[in-house]
Amino acid sequence: MLRETALPDTAPGDPATVAVPGTPGMRVLVVAETFLPAVNGVVNSVLRLVDHLAVRGHDPVVLAPSGADYESRCGARVQVVTVPAMRLPRYRQLQLARPTGDLTPVVRRLAPDVVHLASPALLGLAAARAARTLGVPSVAVFQTDLAAFAQRYRLPGGPAAAWRFLRTVHGTADLTLAPSSPTAAELRRHGIGPVALWPRGVDLEQFCPSRRDPALRAELAPGGELLVGVVARLALEKRLDLLGPISELPGVRLVVVGDGPQRRALTRAMPRARFLGQLGGADLGAVVASLDLFAHPGADETFCQAVQESLAAGVPAVVAASGGPLDLVRHQENGWLWAGDDPHVLAAMVAGLRDDPAALAAAAARARPSVACRTWGRMGDALIDHLRGVRAAAALPP
Structure with a gap:
């Protein structure tokens, strides 16, 4: 007979225990x-x-x-x-x-x-x-x-x-x-x-708006700048170098979470960005929830879990209009789609959001509900x- 066990990562309407006792396991x-x-x-x-x-x-x-x-x-x-x-x-x-x-x-x-x-x-x-x-x-x-x-x-x-x-x-x-x-x-x-x-x-407890940390925000954006971040493996296929123009925008701070073979090159190319290294657990949840905007330039994502996690944390996302993120981000609802490969267009979109806090706040309010069932x-x-x-x-x- 199977033992009934509490199921982690449930949401309202999710089944709360294991399969019916007596059901054979595989x-x-x-x-x-x-x-x-x-x-x-x-x-x-x-x-x-x-x-x-x-x-x-x-x-x-x-x-x-x-x-x-x-x-x-x-x-x-x-x-x-x-x-x-x-x-x-x-x-x-x-x-x-x-x-x-x-x-x-x-x-x-x-x-x-x-x-x-x-x-x-x-x-x-x-x-x-x-x-x-x-x-x-x-x-x-x-x-x-x-x-x-x-x-x-x-x-x-x-x-x-x-x-x-x-x-x-x-x-x-x-x-x-x-x-x-x-x-x-x-x-x-x-x-x-x-x-x-x-x-x-997606883990709705780890990635939750309640983890937003004012002290962490004050450390990462001491002048009250728009805090833009990405969580990714620092590898060539993620195209993180395209975030360079964002890192130079006035009134914007770029935070990069992750590690990988491109870290040294990216650090040199974006000296104003803050590189936090590999994070996990509560530390990662706090950083993601403390962002104002998530930006992911990868064009080869089959899903992009990091985007889903940002949305769960109540952070809207701007992403490349290709691959898996198309299932997650609805343009001008819970985020924005960036078409093409021009990083200056991407930076211009971020600059526009910096200057339109109402649009950013509206998208943030719709972010978590868009993935809460997942x-x-x-x-x-x-x-x-x-x-x-x-x-x-x-x-x-x-």
């Missing part, structure tokens, strides 16, 4: 290309998923290039099985699974009911092939735009090779989950399917439905 193999101690969107999503599976009475096991067994937030022990790892030549901080052999013996030993492939690449492909060999259904979550990554980092074969590889990976899985409707459409255009929509959840509890249950669906389909007679 053993879910979660395959992650990166994992702890790395800090990025994929790792955060995996941790949230694993926690939710455990809370709901399922048995998650993580297969990754790093990490160790740990205790989930509900007290369940989570097994982490590691594989050989490598580091990208131009991105030494990121530890990835290196090309591996046949994973069939590993998957057979772990005996999952279903395999969850988190942003699959090399490890995900090997695991998907092993699952297919063993007749275990699998779900592949598309989270990282590998084609854009290949273009920006000038990887061999470029975007065309990346899409060929992605078709191979996702074609081996039974279902692909896309985090946003623009991403789902892009996948279908490139011959990947079946595709279903699975957005990410709790991790609800998104986790939606994912479990997808996992159960592919498992049920696999059990049908041919």
Whole structure:
């Protein structure tokens, strides 16, 4: 019989306990290309998923290039099985699974009911092939735009090779989950399917307007300037250099939260910006809630969790009009869409908002309600439905 356990990250109307006692749990193999101690969107999503599976009475096991067994937030022990790892030549901080052999013996030993492939690449492909060999259904979550990554980092074969590889990976899985409707459409255009929509959840306690800190604001914007910020991995694909003109605006202070290979170059290019490094927990929640405006120039975001977190904190966002943020930001309602690639146009938009506090306040009032229904509890249950669906389909007679 399953034990009823309080579910974290619930909102009004969310179910408050685990599945009905007596409902059999699934053993879910979660395959992650990166994992702890790395800090990025994929790792955060995996941790949230694993926690939710455990809370709901399922048995998650993580297969990754790093990490160790740990205790989930509900007290369940989570097994982490590691594989050989490598580091990208131009991105030494990121530890990835290196090309591996046949994973069939590993998957057979772990005996999952279903395999969850988190942003699959090399490890995900090997695991998907092993699952297919063993007749275990699998779900592949598309989270990282590998084609854009290949273009920006000038990887061999470029975007065309990346899409060929992605078709191979996702074609081996039974279902692909896309985090946003623009991403789902892009996948279908490139011959990947079946595709279903699975957005990410947001922690409404960590990211909340009540965490706004006047003392922190006074430290970051001592002259009462408009406080504009971004939370991102400091990497080439985030295009944070386009925030340079914003950092020079009078009456504006730019705050950058995060770390990565571009930190030194960005610090030199934007000497007036405040770089706070990697933050988490309550510290991150306080910084985000203390902003007046969130600005994210990335054009290759499949979802952009940082934008959703800013909205949850009551902070409107100005974002590039492409990819995942299109599902989150409604122009002139809870934020603004920046079309094109001209950073001076982006700076002009921010300057206009600096001079129009009424418009900024109106968007701020609409920010949190626009994402309040997107709790991790609800998104986790939606994912479990997808996992159960592919498992049920696999059990049908041919």
